[in-house]
Amino acid sequence: LLINGPHLPNIAPLVIDNGRSKRSATLDLRDAAACEQLRALARDADVFMQGYRPGALAAHGFAPEALAQVRPGIVCVSIGAYGHRGPWRERRGFDSLVQSASGIVWAESVAPAKHGNGAAGAQPFTTARPLPCQALDHATGYLAAFGAMVALAR
Secondary structure, three states: OEEEOOOOOOOHHHHHHHOOOOOEEEOOOOOHHHHHHHHHHHHOOOEEEEOOOOOOOHHHOOOHHHHHHHOOOOEEEEOOOOOOOOOOOOOOOOHHHHHHHHOHHHHHHHHHHHHOOOOOOOOOOOOOOOOOOOHHHHHHHHHHHHHHHHHHHO
16 A cells, blocks of 8 residues: 655656556645554554655654554565665655766766667767666665565564
8 A cells, every 4th residue: 555645746657657556545644633544554564665765754653663563563664765874864866866866877878978879778978867767766666575575574
């Protein structure tokens, strides 16, 4: 079940791409009743995965420790665009921004000059652009799901 804030951006093609066969709903965690609804959902959950900035859900009472109080044994998975430590840990981010910050976009502008077309189809010496898919988001999702399954097995 995907829960998102109604006031937060939802990019329809990405939701469709990553949400096949997934139920979804919105809850505004700025409202106490919505927080209680999410807490009630967590009581029956085996896994709680969040992809907001580190600490964003904890500020609403959904830190891993708080979730473990509600549902002992719950597996908490947290994905952050720039990691959970370091100077960028609190920045918002998504795949294309991380591609830019990490140098993938730059590499896509340089590699074609040496090796022909890049993964984004860029011709040599054209402007830089991100990969034609959200490869980092997909890989992160697969690895996070794998980690959650390993934790459940333990």
